[in-house]
Amino acid sequence: MALIVQKYGGSSVGSIERIERVAQKAIATREAGHDVVVVVSAMKGETDRLMELARGAAQKQNPPPRELDLLLSTGEQATIALLTMVLQRMGHSARCYTGAQVRILTDNAFTKARILDIDAEPIDEDLKVGRIVVVAGFQGVDENGSITTLGRGGSDTTAVALAAALNADECQIYTDVDGVYTTDPRVVPKARRLERITFEEMLELASLGSKVLQIRAVEFAGKYHVPLRVLSTFEEGPGTLITYEDEDMEEPLISGIAFNRDEAKLSILGVPDKPGIAAHILGPVSNANIEVDMIVQNISNEGLTDFTFTVHKNDYEKAMGILEKTAKELGAREVFGDTKIVKLSLVGVGMRSHAGVASTMFSALANEGINIQMISTSEIKISTVIDDKYLELGVRALHSAFGLDAEEGAQVKVEGETVD
């Protein structure tokens, strides 16, 4: 008998019929002899409806964050009540809690609060008497009793934090995909579902734009050693287990290929190469609250160096304006940018102990005539920037080159991915 925390997102609870399916899954787990805690998001569309009201109320101003959280938190509050009604109608003892009722104590950073503490005792009591416990995702309460929300992906974070507080055996994240794939199956039809992946790999994949799980929830799970499983609400199957590396674990060279279409590249060329130059270029950018992702500085040539970095496409215009000003100050030769790029990355803990991964990658791309514009590496990841028109070609080439392709005839089904 295990303690399982299950999290269902907005599209999994988007109608009474879907809530009934969630109830059946929770009951099946309970009847298999496990203790079950279910975390749910707001019904699909509800958060949009509430945001629309908030925009009407605040007009051109930003809605005040305390009130916005109070408003948005009604979404999950409604879902937990409805799911508990369905569970009880199906004959199962069940009890539900809002974030404030659990209580999930957070700081008071409204709209993006951090969980500080969870009082697991009332839930433990309920589980002891055989109840299925239903908890509102995405929300908590600060020490003054004001309701807070955890920001995007908050329900995943709630589930993982609850699993940690309850010392659960597994935290199951139900989505509309049936697991984590070697790459996006819409780009590579031969993409394979992974049985297992490490937290580190999942973190890299999440940060590179694979939207199956929110990065915060993965970090949290890694930190508290909560085994995490991603699986489908709509299909049967074991999903993908995200765990710590262990010795029994078969360790493939590469776990997955991620890509990100949302970045743009900016370069400043012919900058005098002297100490502090990177800070001089990037300081004004980060002061403008623009997040910089990849940074590459070439070796100096005749006392001059080139400096390239990527930002989110939404920040491109703003970053370019700042960079042009910096270029004048520094007497740089030239500034240019490119929004038609894509970032393509290999991720795998296996590459730590295997030489040759990088060269295999670069050769595979070269064989297809794809020019690499930027490279940056970490211990378990190699990222490249290429022309965006080569995205599909590049992903497929790498997928084959690293032996990730599924057997002929393996079926892959993916609906639109969502995180909430």
Added chain:
Amino acid sequence: MALIVQKYGGSSVGSIERIERVAQKAIATREAGHDVVVVVSAMKGETDRLMELARGAAQKQNPPPRELDLLLSTGEQATIALLTMVLQRMGHSARCYTGAQVRILTDNAFTKARILDIDAEPIDEDLKVGRIVVVAGFQGVDENGSITTLGRGGSDTTAVALAAALNADECQIYTDVDGVYTTDPRVVPKARRLERITFEEMLELASLGSKVLQIRAVEFAGKYHVPLRVLSTFEEGPGTLITYEDEDMEEPLISGIAFNRDEAKLSILGVPDKPGIAAHILGPVSNANIEVDMIVQNISNEGLTDFTFTVHKNDYEKAMGILEKTAKELGAREVFGDTKIVKLSLVGVGMRSHAGVASTMFSALANEGINIQMISTSEIKISTVIDDKYLELGVRALHSAFGLDAEEGAQVKVEGETVD
């Protein structure tokens, strides 16, 4: 400088535009130098939407009450957030509280909880620093932290209870009518708005079917001596003040004429007149959870008596079935019923000290050829049952007979009445 509690119902906050009007009214009161606490209901239509979801979740069963309350309470939670956003956008410091946050402590009778205690301190603090305070109506929290709702008319009750706890100078109930009328203006175009009315009169009017205020809120206000004012959200005007009788108060003979179309009459004739007979007849009716309103027993004639009572029309068939069984047991001569009746009542504290009110009433009805089927009286009320086809005629006759008609040309405007 006074402390004013204002309550706005669902149609007053039915859209962002209407919420803006509510905000303007609250701000105007604040800018006139008063402390303001605003109690709001769920947006019109929202409670129906949530009930629809609950019915879907519970299917043919009744939704479990704890979860139903948790679900329904999201309605007012959304309204307080939106109203506070609008107040802040309009430049006013404002803060909002759910019932649990205030906290409004209730018993745990979900869907019809009673308020036990209110912690007024946080609201006092907000008022001290000039904030407009917004509180969710209709909801509270029990001692286990479960959210409760107060049942029909609960927002009125919240407002009155808050006014009592805060020792407010006035509790203003904003509705879509501009006050309490001498009778229903849709029946008598010459009906007049009352400047003042006593709690006792208002209670009688409310219990007789005038739906301006919920009877529980009036009782509560009377008990805690909270001056209550009914006025319109949509028009300017002083409304009607509901107070304790005081010596300065002009005391009209009759304050109003109420009627109720929802009752049906049942009679059992030729019953042996012996002690305990009333209990024998009414016991089985009340055991079936049927509420009995008027009860009349005629004097005994040759050891036999006739017994008549009224129930809500919805309970008529059930009550008739019970009465037929009782009649057999008692050897009664005959049982009959009538659903085509209406109850017509005069209300006025003045009638205490004035003889002749009853005879004036009966003459006025007789002059129009209206037969009186039942009569029952209390200290400040005389109720009659008449054939329902005479309703309008009877009300107008009484309205004139007691000098209640408005001056020629006085304007009366009434939209549909709502209570929530």
